[in-house]
Structure formats: structure tokens, C-alpha cells
Amino acid sequence: MPLDPQRFLDDLHKLRSFGASGVGKGVVRQAYSDADIAARKWLAGRMQEAGLEPYFDPLGNLFGLTGENSLLVGSHSDSQPEGGWLDGALGVIAGLEIARAAREAGGPPVSCVSFQDEEGRFGVLTGSDVWTGKLAIEEADGFSDTQGNTLAGMRARMADLAGDFLPHGRFSGFLEMHIEQGPYLEETGLAIGVVTDIVGIRDMRITFEGRQNHAGTTPMHLRRDAFQALSAFNTMLNSRFENVVAPATVWTIGHVVLHPNASSVVPGRAEFSVQWRDADAGRLARMEEIIAETAQEIAAGHGVAVQLGPVMGIEPAAMDAGFQAELAEAAQALAPGKWQRMPSGALHDAANLATVMPAGMLFVPSIGGISHAFDEDTDEADLVLGLQVLDRAARALAG
Ligand code: GLV
Ligand code: MN
């Protein structure tokens, strides 16, 4: 039996119903939430119906297994706190459809997967970090989300489903389809991106601890205002980065908690994230030094204490040359003149998988380049074309 594009689209829309936000096609399905666990149980059922063996590991990574040795195809089904319907979900349902169609056709052997916490509620790519051996589960268990929940506590919610970790040797390689999450394919009128490299990322939490006080009576020169320190830090960091960064380097302060966060109180504490991404590991390291030096200088100048949290990250990763060639052949056959090789500025499980097996990735366009937002979307014709290209490459690589 060939691929069934309608079955693929129907399953993709069904997955969206778990945690549907009510705003456009958006979803709220963070790792280990009720919606995420319900979605994983539904996915396990769809795998079973397809004749694949559903298998949860201790992190809640869900595999749909076939045979003793197979190609693995998938992505993640958890979302950002305000996520789109395709980020991760697309690759998971593409993996399910390709594994299902291959099984119906009597081969080649393809298994599928939905990794857990790719969106970094607790770590960076927590599920594949642990499975690929980059991060010890004992260490990951101590990680907490921004609400103070620990990974150990949250993964206990799925403990009744969990088996042991699977050996990597069971899989011959990994393919992941994803929306681009940027503007490039749409701007250039292309339908498919064959990913060459995935950028590296670093993420750290910083706390400025000042003195909480009355906003009406505390003279400006006596204040130790944690927000003023954060604001000055951001300005100085941007200026110091100017001589170090490349055009594709990005950095973000995306999470800030001010304490006590009240308009009549001089803020006593500012806790925030700093995240930076680049394809060059040396530049990532240089940026880390600048962040630490700047935070310390600003703290001294503002009379506040600074605490630098541990730095988490993923190294830049090249996709396997043979897998790229197979994806390029499939793109040229099914979308001649409408595809391009390109790097990924977003992080993906394929970066971790590339450390333990050959890995490849395929992109389809994102409308308006929007992602990590409720209004993320892609034309369904582009989703189906991506599925067909991925399937052609998967059959060649698995067979
Ligand atoms: C993954 O979602 C990322 O932040 O790139
Ligand atoms: Mn993703």
C-alpha cells in the first residue's frame, strides 16, 4: 500500500486536538502535561493499530517499533507553552505514516518515534539528550521547570507505561521532517529544504539579587534595583556582542521573573534566561565568557549580587552526507527546482541522534516564518509534498 496523505493529515489534525488552545490552530501541550500524556497514549494506540509495537522508555519517549533493525523516523509531540500545531507534531505523524505504509507494503522496516521534552521545559532536548547518553538521567531528574516542578516528579506521571531504554543499535539511522520555522523557503519560493547542519545552542539562568524597598521613599542613589541591573546588562551585552557575532548568530532573553513584581516596590530580584545560538562552537564559548564578565561587572556597578546558573547546550551538528544525498535525490525527483540545501537555526532531536547514528532532516516552509506561536502554519500541499519526499528517501535508506 502506498502512503495515504489524507490519513496523514487526519492524524495530524487529531493530534492538534490534544491541548488545542482555542486560538487559531495553536496548541498548549508541554511535556508531561495532561494533554501531552493523553496525546502520547493516543499515538501509542495508532501505532498499535498499524501493527507497530508501542514502547515508552523511562523519559516518556514513545517508539513505534518494527523488526529487529529498522530506520527510525520521527520528531517530538510536546509543545512550547504557546505552541503551533506543526512544530514536532508534523515529524511525528510523518514518521507514523511512513512506518505504517511501509508495514502495509511488507517492508522495508521503518520504526517511528515521538521524543519527550524537545521543547526544553526541563533541559534543552531532554528526551533525546538522555536517550543518546549526553545527559545522565540522575542529573536530569534534578532539573526544574520555571514553576519549580522537577523532571523526576513529572516523569513519574508516566512511570506505569515505561520500559527500559532501548539500545541505539536497533536503529540504522534517523530521519526527521520539520517545518522550517523561519522565512527562507517561503521568501525564495521553495518547497523543500535539505538540512546540512543544525546550529549549537547555550542556555543559562542568571539572577541579580538587589534590595527590595519602597518605590516612593528610597532615593535613587540608595537603590540596589535588580531590574535596573538587568536592563543595563542587556544594553551592555548587545554592544559587546557587536564585535563577536556573525550575521546568523542569535541571542535571546526570553524568560524574566521580577520579584515581587509590583509597581510600588523597587525590585529585589531579577531571574532571567540568556540563550545564544551559532554554528561555531568557538563563538558560543566566547559569547559565554562575555555574558559572565558583563553580568559580574554590571552587578558590581549596581550594588547587586549575581548568580550564574549552569550552562546547558547542544553542540553544532552536521547531518550525515549519505542521508543528505538521499534526501536531495528524493527532493529533485518530486520537487525539481523547488528545493535547496540549508542549515537549521532551530534545534532538533536530530542533532542529538547524529552523535549515535547517521541522521538527516527535511524542512517544509513556514507561512510568514512564524513558529513558537499559536499562528504557526504551513499549506497542506507543502506538508504532503514533504511527506512524499521523506518517504522516498526513507524507503531507499531503510531498504
Ligand atoms: C526548538 O524548539 C528550538 O528552540 O529550536
Ligand atoms: Mn520542533
Ligand code: MN
Ligand atoms: Mn520548537
